[in-house]
Amino acid sequence: MDENSEVNGTTDISVNEEKSDPPKKHGWLIESLILFVKGIVVGMANIIPGVSGGTIAVVTGIFDPLIEAINTLFKKFKKNIKFLLPVGLGLVAGVVAFSKLIGLSLDKFPLQTGLFFAGLVIGSVPLILKKAQNGNKFKAVYLIPFAVCAIAVVALAVIQTFFSGDAANIRSGTLPVLTFGMILKLFFGGMLSAGAMVVPGVSGSLVMMLLGVYDDMLAIISGLVSFSDMHKVLSAVLCAIPLGLGIIAGIFTIAKIIGFLFKKFRVGTYYGILGLLCGSVLALFISLTGYAIKFTVPGILIAVLTLAAGVAIAYFSSRIGKKD
16 A cells, blocks of 8 residues: 555656646746737837837836846846846847837827827726735825826926927938947937836837937838848948947946835835826827827727727736736
C-alpha cells in the first residue's frame, strides 16, 4: 500500500509537473504578445497631438509596472527586460507603422477617431479611482492635485488649438540637417517630449509641436520607412540617434520623479493621475476643433460605436491587468 501510494504520488506529481510546464511557456508568449499590442497602442497615441501616451499606458494597465521596471531596471534586470522589451518594440512599431494611418484617420474621421480615444480614457477612470481609494478614506486635500492636473491638461489643449497652429495641417517635411545646433535641438526636444509622454494626460506630440520638433520627428519616421531610397534611410537613422537618446533620457528622468511621488504621496498621485485623465477627455474635444468635422447621422452613429468600443477595450485591458 505504502509503495503503491508513493509510486502513485510520484506519478501524480510528475504528471502535474509535465502538465504545468507548457502553460507557463504558453502563458509567457501570450503575455509578451499582449504587452507588444499594448505598446503599439501607446505608440499610436504618442504621435497624435492632444492625445497622451501616458494616459493610454494607464488605460492598458502598464503604467505602474512601466514606472517600476524603469526605476528598478538593473536591480531586477531579467524580469524588467522581459516586460520592457515587448512594450518597447510595440511602441516603436506603433509609431512607425501607424504614423501616416493615424494622420489620415484624423483628417478623414476626426470625430470618430477622437471619440475612440476618449472612450479608452473614460473606460479607465473607474479602475484608477479604485486604485486611488484602495481602502483609504477620501480627504478634501486630494481634490487639489486632481484640480491642478485637470486644469493643466485643458490649458495645454487650449494652447495647442488656439495658439500653436492647426495640428491637422502639420505634415512631415524634409529631413533636418544635422548641425551641432540641430543635434542639441533633437536631443533636448526628444528628452522634454518623452518626459511628457510618460505623464498621463500630457501629450508628448504637443510638447514636440511647441518645441518645433514635431515636424522633424515626422520627417525622420518617414525617412526610416523609405526603403526605396537607402541614402534617405541612412540619413534618417543618423537624425534618429540624438532624438532617440533624448527620448530615453527623458523617460528615465520622469520615471524617477513619478516613482518618488508614488512612494511619498501615493494616494495624492493617483488623484493627480485621475485629474489628468478627466481633463484629457475635455482636452481631446478641444483639440478636435482644429479639424473639419462634418455632422451626419451615419457619422454620429459610427462615432458612438467607436466611443463604446474604446470604453470596452479599456475595461477588457483592466481585466487582463487584474489577472496578471
